[in-house]
Amino acid sequence: MDRQLFEQPALEVAPLVLGAILSVGAVSLRVTEVEAYLGDLDPGSHAFRGQTRRNSTMFGEPGHLYTYFTYGMHVCANIVCSPVGEASGILLRAGRILSGIDIARERRTTTKTDDDLARGPARLAVALGITLADDGTDLASGRVRLDMPTGQLEWASGPRTGVSGDGGTNAFPWRFWIPGDTSVSPYRAHAPKRRR
Protein backbone atom coordinates (compact mmCIF):
# COMPACT_ATOMS: atom_id res chain seq x y z
CA MET A 1 0.00 0.00 0.00
CA ASP A 2 1.27 3.43 -0.88
CA ARG A 3 0.85 5.72 2.08
CA GLN A 4 1.33 8.92 0.10
CA LEU A 5 -1.65 8.00 -2.02
CA PHE A 6 -4.01 8.47 0.89
CA GLU A 7 -2.77 11.94 1.71
CA GLN A 8 -4.90 13.15 -1.17
CA PRO A 9 -8.58 14.03 -0.72
CA ALA A 10 -10.96 11.12 -0.63
CA LEU A 11 -12.49 12.13 -3.94
CA GLU A 12 -9.13 11.62 -5.66
CA VAL A 13 -8.39 8.31 -3.98
CA ALA A 14 -11.82 6.70 -4.12
CA PRO A 15 -11.71 5.54 -7.76
CA LEU A 16 -8.19 4.23 -7.26
CA VAL A 17 -9.25 2.03 -4.38
CA LEU A 18 -11.71 0.20 -6.62
CA GLY A 19 -10.30 -3.23 -7.35
CA ALA A 20 -7.99 -3.18 -4.34
CA ILE A 21 -7.69 -6.31 -2.25
CA LEU A 22 -8.72 -6.00 1.38
CA SER A 23 -7.53 -8.80 3.64
CA VAL A 24 -8.28 -9.66 7.24
CA GLY A 25 -6.74 -12.89 8.37
CA ALA A 26 -7.79 -15.70 6.05
CA VAL A 27 -10.57 -13.70 4.43
CA SER A 28 -9.90 -11.35 1.54
CA LEU A 29 -12.09 -9.56 -0.96
CA ARG A 30 -11.90 -7.24 -3.92
CA VAL A 31 -13.32 -3.78 -3.31
CA THR A 32 -16.03 -3.15 -5.87
CA GLU A 33 -17.94 -0.20 -4.49
CA VAL A 34 -16.88 2.77 -2.38
CA GLU A 35 -18.15 6.14 -1.35
CA ALA A 36 -16.14 9.30 -0.68
CA TYR A 37 -16.82 11.43 2.38
CA LEU A 38 -15.40 14.90 2.79
CA GLY A 39 -15.92 15.77 6.39
CA ASP A 40 -16.09 19.52 6.01
CA LEU A 41 -18.11 19.56 2.82
CA ASP A 42 -20.51 16.66 3.11
CA PRO A 43 -23.45 17.38 5.42
CA GLY A 44 -24.00 13.66 5.76
CA SER A 45 -20.57 13.03 7.14
CA HIS A 46 -19.98 12.47 10.82
CA ALA A 47 -17.16 15.00 10.66
CA PHE A 48 -19.26 17.75 9.13
CA ARG A 49 -19.96 19.34 12.47
CA GLY A 50 -16.38 19.11 13.61
CA GLN A 51 -14.21 16.61 15.34
CA THR A 52 -15.85 14.40 17.91
CA ARG A 53 -14.84 11.39 19.92
CA ARG A 54 -16.27 8.97 17.40
CA ASN A 55 -14.79 10.41 14.23
CA SER A 56 -11.44 11.48 15.66
CA THR A 57 -9.76 8.66 13.76
CA MET A 58 -10.83 10.24 10.48
CA PHE A 59 -8.87 13.37 11.39
CA GLY A 60 -5.76 11.35 12.02
CA GLU A 61 -3.23 9.43 9.98
CA PRO A 62 -4.20 8.73 6.37
CA GLY A 63 -4.10 5.12 5.26
CA HIS A 64 -5.55 3.95 8.53
CA LEU A 65 -8.82 2.20 9.16
CA TYR A 66 -11.82 3.98 10.67
CA THR A 67 -14.61 1.85 12.04
CA TYR A 68 -17.78 2.94 13.78
CA PHE A 69 -21.14 1.71 14.96
CA THR A 70 -24.32 2.74 13.23
CA TYR A 71 -27.86 1.81 14.07
CA GLY A 72 -26.71 -0.21 16.98
CA MET A 73 -25.86 -3.51 15.43
CA HIS A 74 -23.93 -2.48 12.36
CA VAL A 75 -20.27 -1.73 11.82
CA CYS A 76 -18.88 0.21 8.89
CA ALA A 77 -15.28 0.38 7.67
CA ASN A 78 -13.59 3.40 6.12
CA ILE A 79 -10.17 4.33 4.80
CA VAL A 80 -8.85 7.58 6.23
CA CYS A 81 -7.72 10.08 3.60
CA SER A 82 -6.19 13.57 3.47
CA PRO A 83 -3.34 14.75 5.71
CA VAL A 84 -3.64 14.78 9.48
CA GLY A 85 -6.12 17.41 10.58
CA GLU A 86 -8.37 17.07 7.57
CA ALA A 87 -11.29 14.71 7.78
CA SER A 88 -12.05 12.80 4.63
CA GLY A 89 -12.54 9.13 4.16
CA ILE A 90 -13.64 6.37 1.85
CA LEU A 91 -16.49 4.17 2.95
CA LEU A 92 -16.16 0.58 1.78
CA ARG A 93 -19.61 -0.25 0.55
CA ALA A 94 -19.24 -3.58 -1.19
CA GLY A 95 -16.78 -6.22 -2.31
CA ARG A 96 -16.46 -9.68 -3.76
CA ILE A 97 -15.02 -12.42 -1.57
CA LEU A 98 -11.88 -13.92 -3.07
CA SER A 99 -10.70 -16.28 -0.34
CA GLY A 100 -11.98 -17.50 2.99
CA ILE A 101 -15.48 -17.49 1.61
CA ASP A 102 -16.46 -20.40 3.83
CA ILE A 103 -15.58 -18.32 6.87
CA ALA A 104 -17.60 -15.40 5.57
CA ARG A 105 -20.59 -17.66 5.05
CA GLU A 106 -20.50 -18.83 8.65
CA ARG A 107 -20.43 -15.25 9.87
CA ARG A 108 -23.43 -14.29 7.78
CA THR A 109 -25.84 -17.20 7.98
CA THR A 110 -28.78 -15.04 7.01
CA THR A 111 -27.27 -14.43 3.60
CA LYS A 112 -28.11 -16.93 0.93
CA THR A 113 -25.94 -16.14 -2.08
CA ASP A 114 -22.21 -15.43 -2.21
CA ASP A 115 -22.88 -12.13 -3.89
CA ASP A 116 -24.68 -10.91 -0.81
CA LEU A 117 -21.86 -11.76 1.60
CA ALA A 118 -20.21 -8.35 1.25
CA ARG A 119 -22.90 -6.30 -0.44
CA GLY A 120 -23.34 -3.34 1.87
CA PRO A 121 -21.01 -1.58 4.31
CA ALA A 122 -22.08 -3.43 7.44
CA ARG A 123 -22.16 -6.78 5.67
CA LEU A 124 -18.68 -6.22 4.34
CA ALA A 125 -17.37 -5.53 7.82
CA VAL A 126 -19.03 -8.60 9.25
CA ALA A 127 -17.83 -10.86 6.47
CA LEU A 128 -14.25 -9.74 7.02
CA GLY A 129 -14.53 -9.83 10.79
CA ILE A 130 -13.84 -6.13 11.22
CA THR A 131 -14.90 -4.71 14.58
CA LEU A 132 -14.44 -1.53 16.58
CA ALA A 133 -11.20 -3.01 17.88
CA ASP A 134 -9.77 -2.46 14.40
CA ASP A 135 -10.38 1.28 14.53
CA GLY A 136 -7.15 3.12 13.77
CA THR A 137 -5.41 0.09 12.33
CA ASP A 138 -2.58 0.86 9.89
CA LEU A 139 -3.66 -0.68 6.61
CA ALA A 140 -0.04 -1.16 5.61
CA SER A 141 0.98 -3.31 8.56
CA GLY A 142 -2.03 -3.98 10.76
CA ARG A 143 -4.46 -6.87 11.03
CA VAL A 144 -6.48 -5.32 8.23
CA ARG A 145 -4.42 -4.92 5.08
CA LEU A 146 -5.09 -3.19 1.79
CA ASP A 147 -3.33 -4.00 -1.48
CA MET A 148 -3.80 -1.51 -4.29
CA PRO A 149 -4.62 -2.76 -7.78
CA THR A 150 -1.79 -3.01 -10.29
CA GLY A 151 -3.34 -0.76 -12.91
CA GLN A 152 -6.11 1.71 -13.40
CA LEU A 153 -9.44 -0.05 -13.71
CA GLU A 154 -12.67 1.01 -15.28
CA TRP A 155 -15.04 2.65 -12.88
CA ALA A 156 -18.33 4.45 -12.82
CA SER A 157 -19.35 7.25 -10.53
CA GLY A 158 -22.43 8.67 -8.91
CA PRO A 159 -24.70 11.27 -10.51
CA ARG A 160 -23.09 14.38 -9.08
CA THR A 161 -19.53 13.62 -10.12
CA GLY A 162 -18.06 16.22 -12.45
CA VAL A 163 -21.24 18.23 -12.36
CA SER A 164 -21.21 21.70 -10.91
CA GLY A 165 -23.96 23.97 -9.76
CA ASP A 166 -27.41 22.54 -9.26
CA GLY A 167 -28.10 22.77 -5.55
CA GLY A 168 -30.15 19.62 -5.65
CA THR A 169 -31.05 17.78 -2.50
CA ASN A 170 -29.16 14.62 -3.40
CA ALA A 171 -25.97 16.24 -4.56
CA PHE A 172 -24.26 13.80 -2.25
CA PRO A 173 -22.89 11.24 -1.89
CA TRP A 174 -20.02 10.71 -4.23
CA ARG A 175 -20.16 7.06 -5.07
CA PHE A 176 -17.86 4.93 -7.19
CA TRP A 177 -18.21 1.34 -8.31
CA ILE A 178 -16.89 -1.15 -10.82
CA PRO A 179 -19.46 -1.52 -13.59
CA GLY A 180 -20.44 -4.93 -14.86
CA ASP A 181 -19.57 -6.84 -11.71
CA THR A 182 -22.59 -8.99 -10.92
CA SER A 183 -21.49 -9.52 -7.34
CA VAL A 184 -22.07 -5.83 -6.78
CA SER A 185 -25.48 -4.37 -7.26
CA PRO A 186 -25.11 -0.97 -5.63
CA TYR A 187 -27.59 -0.64 -2.79
CA ARG A 188 -30.57 0.93 -4.53
CA ALA A 189 -28.27 2.89 -6.78
CA HIS A 190 -30.71 3.69 -9.53
CA ALA A 191 -34.37 4.31 -8.88
CA PRO A 192 -36.41 3.39 -11.97
CA LYS A 193 -39.48 4.66 -10.16
CA ARG A 194 -42.00 2.50 -11.93
CA ARG A 195 -45.65 2.89 -11.15
CA ARG A 196 -47.30 0.22 -9.10
Place this chain on the structure above:
DNA sequence: GTCGAGATTATCT
Protein backbone atom coordinates in the same frame (compact mmCIF):
# COMPACT_ATOMS: atom_id res chain seq x y z
C1' DG B 1 -37.23 -8.75 -8.45
C1' DT B 2 -38.63 -4.40 -6.32
C1' DC B 3 -40.67 -1.32 -2.83
C1' DG B 4 -41.81 0.32 1.88
C1' DA B 5 -41.58 0.38 6.95
C1' DG B 6 -39.45 -1.13 11.37
C1' DA B 7 -35.66 -2.37 14.34
C1' DT B 8 -31.82 -1.11 17.68
C1' DT B 9 -27.68 1.18 20.30
C1' DA B 10 -23.48 4.16 20.72
C1' DT B 11 -22.69 8.86 20.45
C1' DC B 12 -23.77 13.77 20.67
C1' DT B 13 -26.61 18.12 22.19
Place this chain on the structure above:
DNA sequence: GATAATCTCGACC
Protein backbone atom coordinates in the same frame (compact mmCIF):
# COMPACT_ATOMS: atom_id res chain seq x y z
C1' DG C 1 -33.87 12.98 24.30
C1' DA C 2 -32.48 13.06 19.28
C1' DT C 3 -29.71 11.43 15.79
C1' DA C 4 -27.41 8.17 12.47
C1' DA C 5 -22.51 6.79 6.34
C1' DT C 6 -27.97 0.40 7.60
C1' DC C 7 -30.11 -4.18 7.38
C1' DT C 8 -33.89 -7.31 7.41
C1' DC C 9 -38.34 -8.71 6.59
C1' DG C 10 -42.91 -8.67 4.67
C1' DA C 11 -45.95 -7.31 0.76
C1' DC C 12 -46.64 -6.50 -4.00
C1' DC C 13 -45.74 -6.94 -9.19
